[in-house]
Amino acid sequence: xxxxxxxxxxxxxxxxxxxxxxxxxxxxxxxxxxxxxxxxxxxxxxxxxxxxxxxxxxxxxxxxxxxxxxxxxxxxxxxxxxxxxxxxxxxxxxxxxxxxxxxxxxxxxxxxxxxxxxxxxxxxxxxxxxxxxxxxxxxxxxxxxxxxxxxxxxxxxxxxxxxxxxxxxxxxxxxxxxxxx
Amino acid sequence: xxxxxxxxxxxxxxxxxxxxxxxxxxxxxxxxxxxxxxxxxxxxxxxxxxxxxxxxxxxxxxxxxxxxxxxxxxxxxxxxxxxxxxxxxxxxxxxxxxxxxxxxxxxxxxxxxxxxxxxxxxxxxxxxxxxxxxxxxxxxxxxxxxxxxxxxxxxxxxxxxxxxxxxxxxxxxxxxxxxxxxxxxxxxxxxxxxxxxxxxxxxxxxxxxxxxxxxxxxxxxxxxxxxxxxxxxxxxxxxxxxxxxxxxxxxxxxxxxxxxxxxxxxxxxxxxxxxxxxxxxxxxxxxxxxxxxxxxxxxxxxxxxxxxxxxxxxxxxxxxxxxxxxxxxxxxxxxxxxxxxxxxxxxxxxxxxxxxxxxxxxxxxxxxxxxxxxxxxxxxxxxxxxxxxxxxxxxxxxxxxxxxxxxx
Numbered sequence: 134x135x136x137x138x139x140x141x142x143x144x145x146x147x148x149x150x151x152x153x154x155x156x157x158x159x160x161x162x163x164x165x166x167x168x169x170x171x172x173x174x175x176x177x178x179x180x181x182x183x184x185x186x187x188x189x190x191x192x193x194x195x196x197x198x199x200x201x202x203x204x205x206x207x208x209x210x211x212x213x214x215x216x217x218x219x220x221x222x223x224x225x226x227x228x229x230x231x232x233x234x235x236x237x238x239x240x241x242x243x244x245x246x247x248x249x250x251x252x253x254x255x256x257x258x259x260x261x262x263x264x265x266x267x268x269x270x271x272x273x274x275x276x277x278x279x280x281x282x283x284x285x286x287x288x289x290x291x292x293x294x295x296x297x298x299x300x301x302x303x304x305x306x307x308x309x310x311x312x313x314x
Numbered sequence: 315x316x317x318x319x320x321x322x323x324x325x326x327x328x329x330x331x332x333x334x335x336x337x338x339x340x341x342x343x344x345x346x347x348x349x350x351x352x353x354x355x356x357x358x359x360x361x362x363x364x365x366x367x368x369x370x371x372x373x374x375x376x377x378x379x380x381x382x383x384x385x386x387x388x389x390x391x392x393x394x395x396x397x398x399x400x401x402x403x404x405x406x407x408x409x410x411x412x413x414x415x416x417x418x419x420x421x422x423x424x425x426x427x428x429x430x431x432x433x434x435x436x437x438x439x440x441x442x443x444x445x446x447x448x449x450x451x452x453x454x455x456x457x458x459x460x461x462x463x464x465x466x467x468x469x470x471x472x473x474x475x476x477x478x479x480x481x482x483x484x485x486x487x488x489x490x491x492x493x494x495x496x497x498x499x500x501x502x503x504x505x506x507x508x509x510x511x512x513x514x515x516x517x518x519x520x521x522x523x524x525x526x527x528x529x530x531x532x533x534x535x536x537x538x539x540x541x542x543x544x545x546x547x548x549x550x551x552x553x554x555x556x557x558x559x560x561x562x563x564x565x566x567x568x569x570x571x572x573x574x575x576x577x578x579x580x581x582x583x584x585x586x587x588x589x590x591x592x593x594x595x596x597x598x599x600x601x602x603x604x605x606x607x608x609x610x611x612x613x614x615x616x617x618x619x620x621x622x623x624x625x626x627x628x629x630x631x632x633x634x635x636x637x638x639x640x641x642x643x644x645x646x647x648x649x650x651x652x653x654x655x656x657x658x659x660x661x662x663x664x665x666x667x668x669x670x671x672x673x674x675x676x677x678x679x680x681x682x683x684x685x686x687x688x689x690x691x692x693x694x695x696x697x698x699x700x701x702x703x704x705x706x707x708x709x710x711x712x713x714x715x716x717x718x719x720x721x722x
Contacts, residue, residue, distance in 0.1 A: 164405070
């Protein structure tokens, strides 16, 4: 059963990821991204990380990709991209090298057979062992709001700064002379 | 190893035929119940609106016009299915399904009955299998409903875009902005319920609301319920927030180019979402299948076993909210788009956040043994200060806009 779930979810993620890269229409690529996110969410559920799965769908699939689509629709770039013009000359080479490096590293980590690499930490194991349905959420909350509270708060401040910065950059304050005209 | 039930207590251990049968039965019941409820909802809405407008409404097909929806559905089935020339054919076909499937899925976590009284936690025994009267009771519970409703945006959005036409595109851009905005208010008002109930699972939330005083409507204060109701109406794109398909401005909104069965799927999804959202409100704030009880006095329906009585209570409570939704539609004029966004971002989100902070402060005071009156007063003063700051910022922004003109 677990193998079956894994194979289906992994296939969804891989097909989605390929779609993101290969589809020419940006809207189709964004939809493929949603497929990948769903596949990963299913894998989270299979690992007893239900909260993470729900948040993944709410935040990434429900908000961020919707934002992507929103921008794509508003800017009207809903036609195929011209692949011959390259705005950044060397980006394909860099992307290829980085991707290959990641693939090699991940494969090596998986093949090394070291259990510690694959299942670091004990959070998931103890969550599964206890029969309380809320233990997953509770553990996550304890971890975020006690052990890592500084990092958590720093991240939220960072996000607020990013939002304010974006608004300030997007806004062009008119001088009084411009207003007068 | 003691494995935690992932989907349902009935699914733990070896899978014999009985649990499988129970699950299959539940899927079937939820599916059929959803369809029938939707059919009746369409009839109910037309009949009630007709009553409020001094008309008769559907009265030809079947007794009281009950079969009108069935007749309309059959008609839509046999109409020609058109796909516009400039449409993106794949996405155009996909969009109605993306609207329909989430509407069905959200039903899965609603407790549809069961006995939560006298310390029972809603478990019933069918065919020798102990199970809940709900399709699934995942630990993430209500978050599942939120996730599903955030997926429902795609149906509307892609339908508008893939039609390859201007009005649907405008409708879908409006819709996605509206739904994403109000999802924040929706989530924040549910957070208050989580705080009080201490669990995300729907069955846990229901079993904590055994008497009238325990209803989350009371324990969270009425504010989160009101915010949830308003945000849910906006999330459903129902009047007075139906700018998505504003007939007078956008021809018909995102589904202008849809006809035949594909249009019927959108229609079905919309009404089914209304039923689901009502059931979710009842589950979160009004005790779900729990009977109305004041203290130890339970308003018990005689002769009916408690397990079935739960379903009757749930349906009765859901009906009240369906009526409220229809009432909204018949009496409230449509919002303007800027009013809609102002209400969502400048009122509902800050209000639900402030209320949540207040509840959290009271909870902390109770845990730590602080004086609850002083804590509440201090919290109210702090939140009021934040509110004033927000208003100051907003008035400043309004002044700037008056001088500089709008940005876009």
